[in-house]
Amino acid sequence: MAFKTTRDQRAQRWRIVPSLIAATFAFSACQFVSASGSMAQVKAPNKNHLKAPTKSTSTVPSEDVQPFAIGTDGSVADQLVALKIDPADAQAAADAVTKALEQLDRKTTNSGRAVMESQGANNPKRLIALQLYSAKSMAVELHRGADGSYGFKLAPNATEKDDERVSSLPSTSQAASPGSRSVVAGSVALVKVSASSGLATSLASTGASSATLKELSEALAGFTNAKVEVWKGRTVDGAPRLLAASISNGGNKQSFWWFAPPNQPEGWFDESGRRLGGTALAEPSGGARVSSPFGTRHYYGRSSGGGFHNGIDFEGKTGMPIYAAADGVLNHQGWYFNYGRTIKISHADNFETLYAHMSRFADGMGPGSRVKKGDLIGYVGSTGRSTGPHLHFSVIVNGQFVDPAPYISEKGGNSVLVNESLVAYRQWQQEIRKAAGAKDDSNNRFRGLQGAEPWSHNPFSSRNVDRL
Structure with missing residues (x-):
């Protein structure tokens, strides 16, 4: 059954709509006024809180950078000279x-930035x-020297011939020398290890690192009621070290040796040349997630670019600790x-490691300082060319x-010594x-060497070796 209405009835209905809309706006306005009244009762903040920070009254002059x-x-x-720099400095630079x-x-250069220092009015x-x-x-x-001359250094990849894989970072002190692989005659001595006090307590006086x-x-740890003997000595580079440890339990004997390979961090190795601890380096950030791996970068949404x-x-977050990955x-x-x-x-x-973008360095360290695996060396930051706090590790x-x-x-694959490193070991x-x-092996202390013969030459460099 169809419902029908006249034109007048339909017109009457549309006359009611504007009244309903007006009523709705009026009700909303009342709610807003009520809310404003309640907000007006909230106490305004003290005007002192809104003052701009007080400027430092330090008398240290700021850098004049142009x-x-x-x-x-x-x-x-x-x-x-146009920047009013001393003509002599300008010419030397x-x-x-x-x-x-x-x-x-x-x-390649098209702009510059001069850091200047005032020498008094009208000078x-x-x-x-x-x-x-x-x-x-x-x-x-460029930096000014004490004699008024200017030394310079080129940034990495400043020239087209620069290889991105080659480090141009300078060294201000000498690296560990081959002397760490030669023992001073007469310096080797036996360290008494007490079964009751334990290995760590017995070796505490030797200066061994916590990682060692x-x-x-x-x-x-797998040996019970075993006899443990540890030898200490001094290498030609002057450093006192623990050199070897031997453990025997009945017919079961093993020896472990400290060694500094020429192309890996130093550490302790078993008879076969396998590194104790499993890895050559410890993670410097304490197990933080890797956000960008080594190699060519590929950015999302870009078909090319990214660099190496x-x-x-x-x-990491600014201020998080950074640790040395190994002794050095x-x-x-x-x-x-x-x-x-x-x-x-x-x-x-x-072999070197690099830690970049730090916010600050650990106290009491500088070029030439010796560090041990796990020592605090600095804190995460975002200095240099960085998009946010993180540790760049190379x-x-x-x-x-x-x-x-x-x-x-x-x-x-770097936990076992091979080739030249094994020969040196x-x-x-x-x-x-x-x-x-x-x-003469009369005391059987190093029987665990299992009859290894002296290698007076490198068998891997023999001319008789087949070449692929």
């Missing part, structure tokens, strides 16, 4: 810039530092271009960046045996 453009001929003398640009494959300014930039990043940095004690304790990443990035010597501590605050540690003749072998992942993973074992007076 940018400038570089002409097509690369000359900067006129630009520096210009000479240094000319030498720097001669090392670049092309004239020209002193030039303290000068940075030259390409279209992408800093290319050259942990590795030895874990290696000897010469390390591993670990996630600090050979660089300071600001280095895009790396920001950076530390580099030498662990062997040809491994450098023979001056080239390599993937750090295999060195911090037990499955990486066998020679080291023989030297310790001889220095300990066990050459």
